[in-house]
Amino acid sequence: MKAETIFDTGQMLLIDKPLEWTSFDVVRKVRYLTKTKKVGHAGTLDPLATGMLIVCTGKYTKKINEYMAQExxxxxxxxxxxxxxxxxxxxxxxxxxxxxxxxxxxxxxxxxxxxxxxxxxxxxxxxxxxxxxxxxxxxxxxxxxxxxxxxxxxxxxxxxxxxxxxxxxxxxxxxxxxxxxxxxxxxxxxxxxxxxxxxxxxxxGNFLLKDAYSIEGIEELVKNYKTQL
Structure with a gap:
C-alpha cells in the first residue's frame, strides 16, 4: 500500500502548531508531506498562538466539524x-x-x-x-x-x-x-x-497536547510510512 493511499483513506493527526505558523501553514505542510490534496484543520489557531491543532486528511476531513465542536x-x-x-x-x-x-x-x-x-x-x-x-x-x-x-x-x-x-x-x-x-x-x-x-x-475534547506531534515528528511519521512500502 502506498503512503498516499493511507492518507487518502483518512488520518487524524494531532499537531503542536509552532509559534508564528498559521494554521494553514500546517495544513500546507501536511499536504506537501503526504501528497494528499484533501487536508483540513479543525479550529484555527492565530499565528502567535501555539498548541493543539487537529489536522485531518482524506476521508477524515468529513469529521472536521465533529472535532471543532468539542470543548x-x-x-x-x-x-x-x-x-x-x-x-x-x-x-x-x-x-x-x-x-x-x-x-x-x-x-x-x-x-x-x-x-x-x-x-x-x-x-x-x-x-x-x-x-x-x-x-x-x-x-x-x-x-x-x-x-x-x-x-x-x-x-x-x-x-x-x-x-x-x-x-x-x-x-x-x-x-x-x-x-x-x-x-x-x-x-x-x-x-x-x-x-x-x-x-x-x-x-x-479528550485529545491532549502532550500526545501531539511536532512538525519534525510529522515529517518522521510520513517518512516511516514510506519505508513500509
Missing part, C-alpha cells in the same frame, strides 16, 4: 495596562493605563464574572465573514466593522499566576470562544485595558 482548553497570559487593536501582540500596545492598584482579589472576581454562559463580541481582526468578506480585511482597509455578540460558554477561567502586569490563566471553553476577546474584555472590566500576550491550546 477546548487553553493556557496563556494577559498583559494589563494597555490594549491593542487586534487584542494580542500582532499589533502594538496603546492606551497605556496605570495598573499597580489592581489586587489579586479583583483579578479573581473579574475572571469569575466571565465564567458560565456569556455573550462575546469577536475581534474585528478575525477571519469571520460579513457581507461575503473577511472582517479583518475590512478592518485593515479602515472600514468600520460592527459585529454582534455571540453566545459562548466558559466553563473555567482560572488565574494560575500573577506577575503584574502579566496575569497567567487557564481557560476551558466552548467552540467559538475567542481568547483574544476574553483578554480584551478582562482588561476593560478592570478599567486598565489588557491584551493577550501568550496563548497555548492544550486540549480539544
Amino acid at each position: 477546548k482548553e487553553y493556557t496563556g497570559s494577559i498583559t494589563l495596562g494597555s490594549s491593542t487593536p487586534t487584542y494580542d501582540l500582532e499589533s502594538e500596545p496603546e492606551n497605556f493605563q496605570p495598573y499597580e492598584h489592581i489586587t489579586a482579589q479583583q483579578l479573581q472576581q473579574a475572571a469569575q464574572s466571565f465564567t458560565g454562559d456569556i455573550l462575546q463580541i469577536p475581534p474585528i481582526h478575525s477571519a469571520i465573514k460579513k457581507e461575503g468578506k473577511r472582517v479583518y480585511e475590512m478592518a485593515r482597509a479602515g472600514k468600520e466593522v460592527k459585529l454582534e455578540p455571540r453566545p459562548v460558554t466558559i466553563s473555567e477561567f482560572e488565574i494560575t499566576e500573577i506577575a503584574m502586569p502579566v496575569v497567567h490563566f487557564r481557560v476551558v471553553c466552548s467552540t467559538g470562544t475567542y481568547i483574544r476577546s476574553l483578554a480584551n474584555d478582562f482588561g476593560k472590566m478592570l478599567r486598565v485595558g489588557g491584551h493577550l500576550s501568550k496563548l497555548c491550546r492544550t486540549r480539544i
Whole structure:
C-alpha cells in the first residue's frame, strides 16, 4: 500500500502548531508531506498562538466539524495596562493605563464574572465573514466593522499566576470562544485595558497536547510510512 493511499483513506493527526505558523501553514505542510490534496484543520489557531491543532486528511476531513465542536482548553497570559487593536501582540500596545492598584482579589472576581454562559463580541481582526468578506480585511482597509455578540460558554477561567502586569490563566471553553476577546474584555472590566500576550491550546475534547506531534515528528511519521512500502 502506498503512503498516499493511507492518507487518502483518512488520518487524524494531532499537531503542536509552532509559534508564528498559521494554521494553514500546517495544513500546507501536511499536504506537501503526504501528497494528499484533501487536508483540513479543525479550529484555527492565530499565528502567535501555539498548541493543539487537529489536522485531518482524506476521508477524515468529513469529521472536521465533529472535532471543532468539542470543548477546548487553553493556557496563556494577559498583559494589563494597555490594549491593542487586534487584542494580542500582532499589533502594538496603546492606551497605556496605570495598573499597580489592581489586587489579586479583583483579578479573581473579574475572571469569575466571565465564567458560565456569556455573550462575546469577536475581534474585528478575525477571519469571520460579513457581507461575503473577511472582517479583518475590512478592518485593515479602515472600514468600520460592527459585529454582534455571540453566545459562548466558559466553563473555567482560572488565574494560575500573577506577575503584574502579566496575569497567567487557564481557560476551558466552548467552540467559538475567542481568547483574544476574553483578554480584551478582562482588561476593560478592570478599567486598565489588557491584551493577550501568550496563548497555548492544550486540549480539544479528550485529545491532549502532550500526545501531539511536532512538525519534525510529522515529517518522521510520513517518512516511516514510506519505508513500509
